[in-house]
Amino acid sequence: MKGIRNILALALAAVLLLSTLGLAAFANERVTITYSMWGDNEEVRVLQETIDKFEQEQDRIHVEIVQIDRADYVGTLNTRAVGNNLPDTGIMAEDAVLMWAEQGMLADVSNMYGEGEAKPLDSLAFTFDGKPVGYSVANEVLLLYYDRQAFVEAGVTPPPAKAEEAWDWDTFVDIAKQMTLDVNGNNAKSPDFDPNNIKRYGVMLCPDFWQLEVWSVSNGGAWYDAEGNVTIGEPAAMEALQRIADLYLVHHVAPQYGTNTATNVDQDLVNKSTAMYVNGQWSVGVWLGPAKNSDGLDYGVGVLPYMKDKVTLNTGGVNVAFATSKHPAEAMEWLKWYAREENAWGLIEGGIWMPVLSSYYTDEALTRKWVENPNFPPYDEYKTAVVDYAFNNAKPTSWYWVNNTNLFNDALSSILAPAWSGNTTVAEAITAHLDQLKAANQGN
Amino acid sequence: MAVTRVKPSAMARHEARLAKIYLIPAFLGLTFLTYLPLLSVFVLSLFKWTAIMPKPLYIGFNNYIRLFTKDMFFWTSMRVTIIYALLTVVGSVLYSLAVAMLLNRSIRGRGLFRAIFYVPYIIPAMAIYMIWGLLYNKDFGVINALLVQLGQPRAGFLIDSKYIIPSLALIAVWTSGNLIVIFLAGLGSVPRVYHEAAEIDGATFWKRFVHITLPFMSPIIFYNVLLSLIANMQVVVPSLIYAGSNRTTYPEYTFMSFLMYRTGFINNELSYASAISFVFFVLIGLFTLVLFKGSKNILFYESGGN
Numbered sequence: 126m127k128g129i130r131n132i133l134a135l136a137l138a139a140v141l142l143l144s145t146l147g148l149a150a151f152a153n154e155r156v157t158i159t160y161s162m163w164g165d166n167e168e169v170r171v172l173q174e175t176i177d178k179f180e181q182e183q184d185r186i187h188v189e190i191v192q193i194d195r196a197d198y199v200g201t202l203n204t205r206a207v208g209n210n211l212p213d214t215g216i217m218a219e220d221a222v223l224m225w226a227e228q229g230m231l232a233d234v235s236n237m238y239g240e241g242e243a244k245p246l247d248s249l250a251f252t253f254d255g256k257p258v259g260y261s262v263a264n265e266v267l268l269l270y271y272d273r274q275a276f277v278e279a280g281v282t283p284p285p286a287k288a289e290e291a292w293d294w295d296t297f298v299d300i301a302k303q304m305t306l307d308v309n310g311n312n313a314k315s316p317d318f319d320p321n322n323i324k325r326y327g328v329m330l331c332p333d334f335w336q337l338e339v340w341s342v343s344n345g346g347a348w349y350d351a352e353g354n355v356t357i358g359e360p361a362a363m364e365a366l367q368r369i370a371d372l373y374l375v376h377h378v379a380p381q382y383g384t385n386t387a388t389n390v391d392q393d394l395v396n397k398s399t400a401m402y403v404n405g406q407w408s409v410g411v412w413l414g415p416a417k418n419s420d421g422l423d424y425g426v427g428v429l430p431y432m433k434d435k436v437t438l439n440t441g442g443v444n445v446a447f448a449t450s451k452h453p454a455e456a457m458e459w460l461k462w463y464a465r466e467e468n469a470w471g472l473i474e475g476g477i478w479m480p481v482l483s484s485y486y487t488d489e490a491l492t493r494k495w496v497e498n499p500n501f502p503p504y505d506e507y508k509t510a511v512v513d514y515a516f517n518n519a520k521p522t523s524w525y526w527v528n529n530t531n532l533f534n535d536a537l538s539s540i541l542a543p544a545w546s547g548n549t550t551v552a553e554a555i556t557a558h559l560d561q562l563k564a565a566n567q568g569n
Numbered sequence: 570m571a572v573t574r575v576k577p578s579a580m581a582r583h584e585a586r587l588a589k590i591y592l593i594p595a596f597l598g599l600t601f602l603t604y605l606p607l608l609s610v611f612v613l614s615l616f617k618w619t620a621i622m623p624k625p626l627y628i629g630f631n632n633y634i635r636l637f638t639k640d641m642f643f644w645t646s647m648r649v650t651i652i653y654a655l656l657t658v659v660g661s662v663l664y665s666l667a668v669a670m671l672l673n674r675s676i677r678g679r680g681l682f683r684a685i686f687y688v689p690y691i692i693p694a695m696a697i698y699m700i701w702g703l704l705y706n707k708d709f710g711v712i713n714a715l716l717v718q719l720g721q722p723r724a725g726f727l728i729d730s731k732y733i734i735p736s737l738a739l740i741a742v743w744t745s746g747n748l749i750v751i752f753l754a755g756l757g758s759v760p761r762v763y764h765e766a767a768e769i770d771g772a773t774f775w776k777r778f779v780h781i782t783l784p785f786m787s788p789i790i791f792y793n794v795l796l797s798l799i800a801n802m803q804v805v806v807p808s809l810i811y812a813g814s815n816r817t818t819y820p821e822y823t824f825m826s827f828l829m830y831r832t833g834f835i836n837n838e839l840s841y842a843s844a845i846s847f848v849f850f851v852l853i854g855l856f857t858l859v860l861f862k863g864s865k866n867i868l869f870y871e872s873g874g875n
Contacts, residue, residue, distance in 0.1 A: 199837070203619075206590070225621060535818065540641075559654050561641045
């Protein structure tokens with residue numbers, strides 16, 4: 126009995142010794158870093174192919190994927206932070222970047238790109254204390270999608286694809302009225318129009334709350350100033366939001382804001398429950414391209430209408446290196462390599478991501494390489510309505526430089542609920558709760 | 570008067586010792602999985618701490634002061650959670666009892682009906698809320714189409730502050746198949762003899778229900794009310810599906826569990842979320858206590874015990 130025990134103990138010790146030696150030998154040659162991401166198994170498969178390519182090009186860095194559910198993404202990273210078990214690098218939700226930067230959890234990436242190297246667009250850098258803490262992995266802008274067939278049938282001019290031809294707000298409302306139909310086929314300009322029985326709305330807005338900021342900016346206002354102070358109480362910012370509420374309350378051309386709880390842009394366009402839809406560029410890859418291929422949806426894309434300034438917002442999930450990483454140099458090398466367009470080509474080609482390097486917006490050969498594929502609307506339309514629009518007219522969403530936007534948006538979204546249903550006005554609602562909005566901006 | 574303690578027999582002592590040993594696993598489980606975490610939640614609520622802060626900062630009861638005096642969501646959250654729970658508890662207990670009594674009769678295809686009423690309970694919540702979302706849709710939903718046919722105005726079931734809570738409560742009532750099963754088991758145990766005797770004496774259905782069924786069922790009703798109350802106070806699924814984070818959120822969706830989740834895991838304020846959950850725990854505890862105290866005199870046990 127004792128003999129067996131001794132042998133067992135010896136064997137265990139030998140295994141331990143060997144594995145330690147093995148690890149040490151391995152570590153000298155190759156560093157393993159982790160990259161966390163949200164996405165389904167298909168996206169993991171695409172990413173793994175990309176990583177395989179990275180590992181073929183060099184043999185010092187091995188990248189392991191940490192797949193986390195989108196809905197619990199930041200929460201899961203939090204838990205890992207508590208357990209001192211953060212990945213080395215990862216994608217990060219836009220509204221959490223500054224909070225993590227403020228706590229010193231993100232590495233400063235200002236030296237990631239050297240002098241003269243092709244860099245992402247400036248509007249895609251998240252900054253804290255004047256230093257970049259991450260670049261968006263993709264560009265995204267807000268656009269106006271529409272059902273081309275519906276416009277042809279109605280004999281109405283579809284949304285313009287060029288920023289210089291963008292509709293002013295009154296024209297937009299007028300067109301939306303012409304495209305809104307009740308069950309008897311009367312449009313919203315007809316005296317017989319029945320606002321209680323609408324079959325197809327002129328326009329719908331994605332209920333992702335942060336998108337509303339674009340209208341305040343378009344009206345010459347802003348939710349925050351350059352220092353991140355709350356400016357939503359100023360008339361221009363509030364007036365724009367009232368105009369959004371009035372699309373439903375006054376003009377009957379859109380459902381009450383935030384109501385399309387169970388549907389997406391493709392379903393609403395395929396079902397013909399709306400003629401136009403405001404949402405981000407990712408809709409092309411996630412919904413509209415697939416709907417074009419499977420349901421034959423003939424969709425078009427145009428620039429947003431404007432109030433004072435012809436403007437859209439840009440955003441995009443961020444790749445960050447965590448400050449806790451033991452291999453910061455390798456982490457940044459991977460991120461920089463991964464940010465090159467050719468390495469995320471599947472997502473760009475599919476229409477989910479827009480490139481981040483400026484050359485794709487200015488060099489026609491590169492633009493054609495990106496845009497000419499069956500998921501997209503015709504090249505000429507997409508080129509001016511999306512590529513040029515994103516390059517010339519896009520401003521960053523406020524979370525690129527303002528902290529606590531999630532707290533602020535939770536508060537504002539709750540405060541504005543009675544304004545969407547017309548129980549109060551936007552100005553009354555915001556003015557009455559301005560202190561709470563300012564407190565939310567401060568993290569309380 | 571001196572009380573002489575009877576010395577327990579060796580057998581009894583042995584059994585007592587054995588019982589204590591058998592209780593150890595349960596005791597350990599409760600201690601490490603319930604009481605200690607509860608205590609640590611309370612301790613954490615006295616600090617300022619986001620998971621990514623290097624060190625928690627002791628701030629006494631400031632989280633509670635902020636919650637009760639400054640938080641714009643807290644009182645709304647309390648109100649909607651309590652109203653929702655009360656509506657749901659009353660609704661689902663009445664509905665389940667009624668359905669159980671129907672299913673308890675000797676009707677053709679009873680097994681099939683039992684299965685049908687139980688099905689909503691086992692459908693994934695996501696699917697249930699998506700489908701009800703379509704039914705409730707103000708512009709294109711079936712219910713509103715019916716209302717229009719009847720000449721009524723459209724109702725924003727999921728977007729009008731008047732309707733949100735009752736609409737959500739109705740979904741919860743519809744899914745209360747588990748209560749039906751418990752009621753059915755209870756109804757099976759009501760002795761037939763009393764019903765037969767009452768029938769011979771010419772008692773109406775209603776009289777038999779009030780004087781026989783209800784007293785016999787009272788402990789089961791109490792159990793179902795308790796179960797349903799605790800479960801429904803913790804409602805969170807409709808908020809996650811219809812409101813979510815960074816979506817447009819009407820205040821009626823800010824249930825306590827959702828507020829807790831959003832504060833802790835979306836907005837990173839773990840210690841503040843601990844304060845919310847501790848207050849929430851006390852609230853559920855109070856409701857349970859009131860229920861136990863209030864029910865003492867109306868519960869009926871056949872054995873005569875209480």
